[in-house]
Amino acid sequence: MNPGxxxxxxxxxxxxxxxxxxxxxxxxxxxxxxxxxxxxxxSIIQTKKGYGPHIxxxxxxxxxxxxxxxxxxxxxxxxLSLILRRLLRFNDINxxxxxxxxxxxxxxxxxxxxxxxxxxRDNNTDQPSFQLLLKEKDINGLLTIDINYPGExxxxxxxxxxxxxxxSYFLNIALKADNYTSPKTRFAMEYYIIQLGVEGTQLSTSKxxxxxxxxxxxxxxxxxSLSPIYLSSMLWKPVVYQSxxxxxxxxxxxxxxxxxxxxxxxxxxxxxIFIALYKKPYVSGFNVSFGRANDGFFTKxxxxxxxxxxxxxxxxxxxxxxxxxLALLLSLAIPCLVAVIxxxxxxxxxxxxxxxTSYDIIDD
Amino acid sequence: xxxxxxxxNEHEQLVNRQADHTxxxxxxxxxxKWIAVFFMCFLSxxxxxxxxxxxxxxxxxKDDLKISSTTFTSFYSWYSWPNVVxxxxxxxxxxxxxxxxxxxxxxxxxxxxxxxxxxxxGYWRLIWLMNVGRFIFGIGGESLSSAQNAYAVSxxxxxxxxxxFGLQLSFARVGSxxxxxxxxxxxxxxxxDLTGPHRIGTTLLxxxxxxxxxxxxxxxxxxxxxxxxxxxxxxxxxxxxxEFHIKDIRxxxxxxxxxxxxxxxxxxxxxxxxxxxxxxxxxxYNLSPAWSNAxxxxxxxxSAILSPFLGYVVDLTGRNLFWLMGSITTTIIAHALLxxxxxxxxxxxxxxxxxxxxxxxxLWPMVxxxxxxxxxxxxxxxxxxxxxxxxxxMNIFTGLILDSYGYFMLEIFFIICLEVALLxxxxxxxxNSVKKGMLNDxxxxxxxxxxxxxxxxxxxxxxxxxxxxxxxxxxxxYSNA
Numbered sequence: 034m035n036p037g038x039x040x041x042x043x044x045x046x047x048x049x050x051x052x053x054x055x056x057x058x059x060x061x062x063x064x065x066x067x068x069x070x071x072x073x074x075x076s077i078i079q080t081k082k083g084y085g086p087h088i089x090x091x092x093x094x095x096x097x098x099x100x101x102x103x104x105x106x107x108x109x110x111x112x113l114s115l116i117l118r119r120l121l122r123f124n125d126i127n128x129x130x131x132x133x134x135x136x137x138x139x140x141x142x143x144x145x146x147x148x149x150x151x152x153x154r155d156n157n158t159d160q161p162s163f164q165l166l167l168k169e170k171d172i173n174g175l176l177t178i179d180i181n182y183p184g185e186x187x188x189x190x191x192x193x194x195x196x197x198x199x200x201s202y203f204l205n206i207a208l209k210a211d212n213y214t215s216p217k218t219r220f221a222m223e224y225y226i227i228q229l230g231v232e233g234t235q236l237s238t239s240k241x242x243x244x245x246x247x248x249x250x251x252x253x254x255x256x257x258s259l260s261p262i263y264l265s266s267m268l269w270k271p272v273v274y275q276s277x278x279x280x281x282x283x284x285x286x287x288x289x290x291x292x293x294x295x296x297x298x299x300x301x302x303x304x305x306i307f308i309a310l311y312k313k314p315y316v317s318g319f320n321v322s323f324g325r326a327n328d329g330f331f332t333k334x335x336x337x338x339x340x341x342x343x344x345x346x347x348x349x350x351x352x353x354x355x356x357x358x359l360a361l362l363l364s365l366a367i368p369c370l371v372a373v374i375x376x377x378x379x380x381x382x383x384x385x386x387x388x389x390t391s392y393d394i395i396d397d
Numbered sequence: 398x399x400x401x402x403x404x405x406n407e408h409e410q411l412v413n414r415q416a417d418h419t420x421x422x423x424x425x426x427x428x429x430k431w432i433a434v435f436f437m438c439f440l441s442x443x444x445x446x447x448x449x450x451x452x453x454x455x456x457x458x459k460d461d462l463k464i465s466s467t468t469f470t471s472f473y474s475w476y477s478w479p480n481v482v483x484x485x486x487x488x489x490x491x492x493x494x495x496x497x498x499x500x501x502x503x504x505x506x507x508x509x510x511x512x513x514x515x516x517x518x519g520y521w522r523l524i525w526l527m528n529v530g531r532f533i534f535g536i537g538g539e540s541l542s543s544a545q546n547a548y549a550v551s552x553x554x555x556x557x558x559x560x561x562f563g564l565q566l567s568f569a570r571v572g573s574x575x576x577x578x579x580x581x582x583x584x585x586x587x588x589x590d591l592t593g594p595h596r597i598g599t600t601l602l603x604x605x606x607x608x609x610x611x612x613x614x615x616x617x618x619x620x621x622x623x624x625x626x627x628x629x630x631x632x633x634x635x636x637x638x639x640e641f642h643i644k645d646i647r648x649x650x651x652x653x654x655x656x657x658x659x660x661x662x663x664x665x666x667x668x669x670x671x672x673x674x675x676x677x678x679x680x681x682y683n684l685s686p687a688w689s690n691a692x693x694x695x696x697x698x699x700s701a702i703l704s705p706f707l708g709y710v711v712d713l714t715g716r717n718l719f720w721l722m723g724s725i726t727t728t729i730i731a732h733a734l735l736x737x738x739x740x741x742x743x744x745x746x747x748x749x750x751x752x753x754x755x756x757x758x759x760l761w762p763m764v765x766x767x768x769x770x771x772x773x774x775x776x777x778x779x780x781x782x783x784x785x786x787x788x789x790x791m792n793i794f795t796g797l798i799l800d801s802y803g804y805f806m807l808e809i810f811f812i813i814c815l816e817v818a819l820l821x822x823x824x825x826x827x828x829n830s831v832k833k834g835m836l837n838d839x840x841x842x843x844x845x846x847x848x849x850x851x852x853x854x855x856x857x858x859x860x861x862x863x864x865x866x867x868x869x870x871x872x873x874x875y876s877n878a
Binding site: 240 | 812
């Protein structure tokens with residue numbers, strides 16, 4: 034955390050910070066940078082091996098983001114930045130589960146300058162959680178954001194059991210809140226995506242038959258770049274867990290809203306390390322609301338957990354193709370085999386009977 | 398003088414008794430038995446309605462009670478556990494100690510008490526109490542079916558018995574059908590001040606009303622049975638040789654054990670599936686809870702409509718093994734459609750309903766071809782016991798698989814079970830052919846073989862009478878088929 038920083042702000046707890054990790058993948062290095070300086074931004078960057086970030090902490094803490102982060106004399110091969118822009122609270126009067134853009138009662142909590150839960154230590158490799166305390170007159174809550182970059186292909190052991198790759202990370206978002214005024218309260222989040230290339234991104238959902246990693250969930254959502262050169266994507270399952278042990282008995286679904294491309298950033302609001310990484314950022318954005326109709330609203334559990342994966346490739350959906358193919362073959366092949374054996378058996382017995390009856394009776 | 402007075406009095410009583418029994422309730426008349434059939438058909442209505450209450454409320458039950466699929470499917474296991482034993486001895490309880498009428502009433506009381514305890518357990522979110530309730534409910538449920546069959550035999554032996562059995566089976570499925578299409582609506586219609594376990598418990602307690610219907614039918618049938626018994630001699634007194642005898646099991650043939658295997662592994666892919674399918678239809682096919690339950694009830698609907706007809710067709714054509722293998726294969730295809738495709742669930746469920754009806758019509762009668770009459774009670778009792786044991790165990794597996802691996806794996810599990818059943822059926826076909834059994838014969842050939850067996854048996858009996866040292870023969874040749 035805050036690698037190479039000598040400033041007092043880097044050693045003081047409960048301050049915005051920047052976290053860095055890297056991993057070698059072939060001839061390249063994958064860098065992951067996430068920071069709560071202004072907007073919470075998670076960036077994953079790919080460069081040639083041998084290059085690392087040079088971070089100008091003075092400029093960063095003075096909010097002069099332009100050119101505050103560089104990778105020496107090389108430019109990144111690919112990158113993806115995800116901005117967690119804000120948490121939205123709305124009153125779902127009609128219990129539809131949907132966020133109404135015309136609703137004037139929507140309350141926004143901007144995810145700026147979130148504090149971390151660990152203090153600076155030399156060679157600190159603990160991955161911090163970023164937290165936003167919601168202590169306003171109409172709500173008491175805590176938003177916790179964990180970024181987990183394993184640097185390899187592993188599957189999370191807890192639901193929804195998404196899978197990471199060497200070029201992708203897990204993003205876990207947990208919201209705990211109470212003391213809100215309306216029993217029909219629901220929450221949503223707004224995300225911005227910035228990636229290299231100007232083709233934009235597209236949002237899609239697909240169904241698949243195998244739900245073994247997320248029982249009862251048969252579809253998956255994906256945001257992927259349309260650029261043929263700069264591949265990147267986010268992938269998640271539309272399940273919202275209502276307990277911190279992520280048990281399948283307590284879950285609901287989320288609603289995903291249309292993605293917009295070529296969004297204009299608001300300079301007063303949209304500040305963060307992404308300004309250092311992109312000269313002319315091409316921004317896409319989408320919203321996700323938590324819960325669906327008739328699920329008892331947020332008040333049922335006062336807790337919400339969702340998980341995403343995001344990275345520098347087109348993340349694939351769960352599909353154990355080999356197993357599915359094998360299961361399909363066996364399930365249909367065995368009845369066919371039984372039918373063939375039965376047919377052969379019948380034919381053989383008929384032939385045997387015919388041979389027996391074809392003997393001439395011997396007259397004495 | 399006194400004698401003539403006594404005779405006159407007796408004559409008067411007879412005339413008066415006859416006068417009391419006129420009209421449709423005349424036990425000697427043609428109408429009483431059909432009135433009794435009406436009540437016989439609805440005797441198990443409450444049992445079948447309440448049996449599948451969990452399936453009809455799967456989504457809200459798991460949500461409101463905060464239970465896993467394992468706990469949910471264990472409600473069905475707890476129903477089956479007592480019937481591992483009771484299925485075999487229920488007939489003896491009725492024949493020896495309780496009698497049909499008292500037995501039916503007692504078992505109705507069990508299902509009523511069981512459902513009340515189940516509902517109270519849900520209301521207070523005491524899972525252990527719900528399991529106790531299902532256990533007590535299970536004691537009454539299967540035994541009530543035995544009582545229902547005993548009533549049918551008592552009133553209709555030798556006349557329209559198969560038709561009445563078919564009618565009873567159809568009406569039993571009506572109970573399940575009504576449950577699937579009403580129980581969630583009852584839940585939805587409750588006031589918003591009732592939430593969570595209280596809402597579930599109240600819904601289950603409302604379902605108790607159907608058990609009162611069953612109890613009322615039992616009491617009415619008791620009255621009608623008493624009325625009938627006063628004037629009509631019992632046509633079919635219980636035969637001690639028809640009782641369950643555990644020692645008879647050692648005489649069962651390999652063919653019969655194949656039938657048992659098919660019974661267990663086939664029904665395991667039907668009843669636990671129906672119990673867990675509502676959420677599958679909601680999540681995979683995006684159906685509403687009402688439509689999910691309607692689809693879920695299709696198997697029972699097809700069975701209610703088609704069972705009598707398909708039973709007649711199977712009786713007409715024979716070839717039970719071909720029908721059996723065909724129905725198992727069709728069920729495999731139905732589960733494969735649910736597992737591998739996104740075809741609307743109506744298609745596989747209709748297939749499943751048809752196959753389920755064909756299997757019932759072709760499998761259960763096979764037992765009668767494989768064991769002598771004196772062992773039929775034992776064989777059927779054992780078959781039901783094994784079926785209940787299989788369901789009790791497999792329901793637990795269903796829940797575990799669902800919680801850990803999801804619906805796709807669960808469908809694969811069902812397909813594997815069906816393939817075991819299919820392999821057992823294929824083995825039975827080969828074995829039957831080799832041993833020249835009659836399981837796959839046409840009715841004409843079967844009758845000829847049975848006549849031949851009876852002829853041999855008579856000859857053997859005569860020989861045994863003449864020579865006390867003659868070995869056993871006769872039916873044993875066919876019981877090994």
